[in-house]
Amino acid sequence: MPLAEFDLIARYFSDCGHPRGDVALGIGDDCALLRVPGGKQLVVGVDTLVEAIHFPPDTAPGDLGYKSLAVNLSDLAAMGAQPAWATLALTLPAVDPDWVRGFAGGFCELAAASGVRLVGGDTTRGPRAVSVQVLGLVDPGGGLRRSGAAPGDRIYVTGTLGDAGLALKALHESRWSHHLGPELRRRLDRPTPRVAEGIALGRLASAAIDISDGLAADLGHLLSASGVGAVIDLERVPLGPQMRRYLAETGDYALPLTAGDDYELCFSVPSPRVPQVEVLGTQFSCGFTLIGEAEALPGLRLRRHDGSLLILDRAGYQHFVDS
Amino acid sequence: MPLAEFDLIARYFSDCGHPRGDVALGIGDDCALLRVPGGKQLVVGVDTLVEAIHFPPDTAPGDLGYKSLAVNLSDLAAMGAQPAWATLALTLPAVDPDWVRGFAGGFCELAAASGVRLVGGDTTRGPRAVSVQVLGLVDPGGGLRRSGAAPGDRIYVTGTLGDAGLALKALHESRWSHHLGPELRRRLDRPTPRVAEGIALGRLASAAIDISDGLAADLGHLLSASGVGAVIDLERVPLGPQMRRYLAETGDYALPLTAGDDYELCFSVPSPRVPQVEVLGTQFSCGFTLIGEAEALPGLRLRRHDGSLLILDRAGYQHFVDS
Numbered sequence: 001m002p003l004a005e006f007d008l009i010a011r012y013f014s015d016c017g018h019p020r021g022d023v024a025l026g027i028g029d030d031c032a033l034l035r036v037p038g039g040k041q042l043v044v045g046v047d048t049l050v051e052a053i054h055f056p057p058d059t060a061p062g063d064l065g066y067k068s069l070a071v072n073l074s075d076l077a078a079m080g081a082q083p084a085w086a087t088l089a090l091t092l093p094a095v096d097p098d099w100v101r102g103f104a105g106g107f108c109e110l111a112a113a114s115g116v117r118l119v120g121g122d123t124t125r126g127p128r129a130v131s132v133q134v135l136g137l138v139d140p141g142g143g144l145r146r147s148g149a150a151p152g153d154r155i156y157v158t159g160t161l162g163d164a165g166l167a168l169k170a171l172h173e174s175r176w177s178h179h180l181g182p183e184l185r186r187r188l189d190r191p192t193p194r195v196a197e198g199i200a201l202g203r204l205a206s207a208a209i210d211i212s213d214g215l216a217a218d219l220g221h222l223l224s225a226s227g228v229g230a231v232i233d234l235e236r237v238p239l240g241p242q243m244r245r246y247l248a249e250t251g252d253y254a255l256p257l258t259a260g261d262d263y264e265l266c267f268s269v270p271s272p273r274v275p276q277v278e279v280l281g282t283q284f285s286c287g288f289t290l291i292g293e294a295e296a297l298p299g300l301r302l303r304r305h306d307g308s309l310l311i312l313d314r315a316g317y318q319h320f321v322d323s
Numbered sequence: 324m325p326l327a328e329f330d331l332i333a334r335y336f337s338d339c340g341h342p343r344g345d346v347a348l349g350i351g352d353d354c355a356l357l358r359v360p361g362g363k364q365l366v367v368g369v370d371t372l373v374e375a376i377h378f379p380p381d382t383a384p385g386d387l388g389y390k391s392l393a394v395n396l397s398d399l400a401a402m403g404a405q406p407a408w409a410t411l412a413l414t415l416p417a418v419d420p421d422w423v424r425g426f427a428g429g430f431c432e433l434a435a436a437s438g439v440r441l442v443g444g445d446t447t448r449g450p451r452a453v454s455v456q457v458l459g460l461v462d463p464g465g466g467l468r469r470s471g472a473a474p475g476d477r478i479y480v481t482g483t484l485g486d487a488g489l490a491l492k493a494l495h496e497s498r499w500s501h502h503l504g505p506e507l508r509r510r511l512d513r514p515t516p517r518v519a520e521g522i523a524l525g526r527l528a529s530a531a532i533d534i535s536d537g538l539a540a541d542l543g544h545l546l547s548a549s550g551v552g553a554v555i556d557l558e559r560v561p562l563g564p565q566m567r568r569y570l571a572e573t574g575d576y577a578l579p580l581t582a583g584d585d586y587e588l589c590f591s592v593p594s595p596r597v598p599q600v601e602v603l604g605t606q607f608s609c610g611f612t613l614i615g616e617a618e619a620l621p622g623l624r625l626r627r628h629d630g631s632l633l634i635l636d637r638a639g640y641q642h643f644v645d646s
Contacts, residue, residue, distance in 0.1 A: 029470075029548070033366055041358055041359075048454070089369050089454040124376065136354070
């Protein structure tokens with residue numbers, strides 16, 4: 001086995017991300033040594049992307065590198081944590097220096113922009129897959145959880161929903177390809193983790209989750225963890241211009257509600273803090289949109305202005321019933 | 324995609340390992356929240372095992388679970404670190420509850436025995452692979468590195484070398500199968516990470532590495548990182564009873580020197596500390612064996628008592644030359 005070639009790969013990552021004074025020992029030894037600032041809690045997340053499951057084989061390596069870190073930073077964002085360090089387990093079928101250079105370019109670009117230092121890695125031979133572990137910091141007692149929502153809390157989301165799903169649809173189904181511009185494509189390939197938004201919400205939101213599997217599923221997780229339900233006003237769900245056009249053509253609400261890969265945040269806010277959150281939202285270009293309210297009655301109800309409820313069945317089809 | 328089934332998998336790991344009071348939030352949210360004790364440095368490592376590359380498809384799931392954590396704890400041991408937490412990224416081609424239960428059994432058994440709590444996980448669909456990240460603690464200024472060896476330092480190893488390699492050979496080549504007893508098999512399937520030994524050596528050794536790719540390769544890494552060379556007395560390399568018999572039959576020194584998967588420690592000791600290290604070695608059942616000495620002249624020289632040098636070529640063949 002040409003292990004030396006795999007060592008060579010490691011060199012593309014030897015100076016990856018933002019230099020940090022708290023890294024006592026970085027890549028190249030058995031482990032990394034890190035100084036955790038006193039009075040902070042450590043936040044740890046891990047996410048894996050597997051070829052043909054999470055990304056098509058022809059994904060540009062730079063996009064994959066970017067996205068593999070972005071989805072992990074999104075997990076930190078949902079905790080209200082400040083990103084600090086990451087490790088990377090990269091499995092590749094063969095050594096392709098151009099591919100690795102491209103991957104490292106995307107990964108390290110986002111790491112540098114996010115204040116993250118890559119401190120450890122493992123490159124192995126096998127079917128292509130990327131597993132990233134992120135380490136972040138949060139004040140003790142801080143740290144947004146999924147479980148803090150209470151009846152009466154308002155439900156918000158950042159940004160717009162369904163863009164990544166629409167981009168994927170437009171890539172795979174030629175009759176929708178007219179929707180696919182570079183901006184929509186970027187929403188799929190290089191999602192923006194809402195890190196600063198999550199940190200700012202740390203003391204204001206009662207619960208948060210990032211939307212990786214679609215609003216309906218992920219808000220469902222938040223509600224279950226909190227032991228509450230919610231009603232969502234369908235017409236309030238924030239949509240980008242292409243998604244609005246697509247919806248006008250199709251009436252397919254299911255897409256923005258069930259498509260994954262958006263990596264926006266969904267969070268709940270106790271009503272006394274709503275004015276603060278509304279002001280805060282104006283400071284971020286993605287914006288915060290109020291979409292509904294938590295209730296004691298379990299379950300997620302997706303309501304139109306005419307009072308009818310949208311029902312999503314397991315196959316992703318929709319129908320409406322009177323409430 | 325039956326994501327619910329993958330959620331089910333996560334339940335096998337929901338109470339995995341040693342309960343720890345410093346876990347503020349464990350498995351089940353976007354990330355884990357951990358309290359790092361004041362005055363400690365964080366030690367982070369990551370290692371991936373891929374099916375057909377690092378383990379055969381018919382590996383018992385419990386053995387794979389055990390070994391996937393063991394190889395990571397071995398990295399912590401080589402840093403002199405106390406294990407604390409782990410995350411697990413598990414990629415599986417399909418949901419097989421029996422397989423997952425077996426894997427979790429082996430993984431969580433070693434976690435509990437090592438004081439480690441599993442705090443995060445990600446199960447995905449794809450070709451079978453296991454990526455584990457371990458987090459440990461060490462006193463500031465502690466932490467064994469690869470780079471601290473100086474000329475004159477004595478070179479030691481723990482345990483015996485080549486057992487896992489001999490077990491693998493006996494499994495694959497029927498003419499060696501008479502060597503394969505349960506003890507040798509366990510050396511391959513359930514290696515013992517030398518955690519307590521590494522911690523005890525933290526203040527005594529000048530450099531350390533764990534032997535995952537064979538003594539020659541891994542000691543070579545330690546020497547390169549330290550900017551020194553070494554001479555090893557071949558007859559001093561500690562061998563188990565089966566390996567001694569195999570060597571008597573074959574004269575194949577290359578096996579114990581190049582076979583991977585032993586997960587013993589190789590470390591250097593400044594000569595003034597040799598007496599302390601010798602006493603310490605008697606406290607561990609694996610023992611410490613003095614095998615050679617670091618020198619200013621770069622490179623690794625493997626010397627027999629008759630003065631001849633063993634040369635290992637890239638294909639793993641050996642020959643001897645006069646020194």
